[in-house]
Each structure stands twice: as structure tokens, then as C-alpha cells.
Amino acid sequence: MPFSLADAIFWVAVACCVVAQAAIVHSVVISPSQSRVADAAGPASSARRLGELAWAVLPGIALGVVLAFTWRAMHAPQAAAAFVREAMR
Numbered sequence: 001m002p003f004s005l006a007d008a009i010f011w012v013a014v015a016c017c018v019v020a021q022a023a024i025v026h027s028v029v030i031s032p033s034q035s036r037v038a039d040a041a042g043p044a045s046s047a048r049r050l051g052e053l054a055w056a057v058l059p060g061i062a063l064g065v066v067l068a069f070t071w072r073a074m075h076a077p078q079a080a081a082a083f084v085r086e087a088m089r
Helices: 005-029 036-041 044-087
Strands: none
Touching: 005 044
């Protein structure tokens, strides 16, 4: 299966999404722990941080599912064409 321009664009998009998602999770996990506001808020802020973490991670999981379905849709026509070629031999 040759590497196409569509594959290259897909993998560049995957890399961009991974970098963006890592930055989002980093901002939720690391940044609040370094601020004085998080320390002053006490136990109530831990529930809030858990909610923020969920809102940061769940879209990343959904994005992974979308990327998987996109990859599958991109390569389904090639698999079907290969099947037809083999059937015609």
C-alpha cells in the first residue's frame, strides 16, 4: 500500500492534535498546581480540578475515535479495490 498525500496530511493532523491535546492536559494538570489560588481554595478545588481534567481528556478520547474512523474510511476503498482485483484473477 503506497504512502499517499492523504496519508501524509492525516498524520500531520494527528501530530497537531496530539500536541494540542498534550498542551490542554498540561494546562489542566500542571498549571493549577503551581498557582496560589489552587492552594487557597482547599478541598473544593479538587472536585473542580477533576471536572476540568475530565473536560480535557474526554474530547481527546473522542478525537481519537474520530481519527480511527477517518483512517478506516480512508483505507476502505483501497481494501475493496484489492479484493476486487483478487476476485477477478
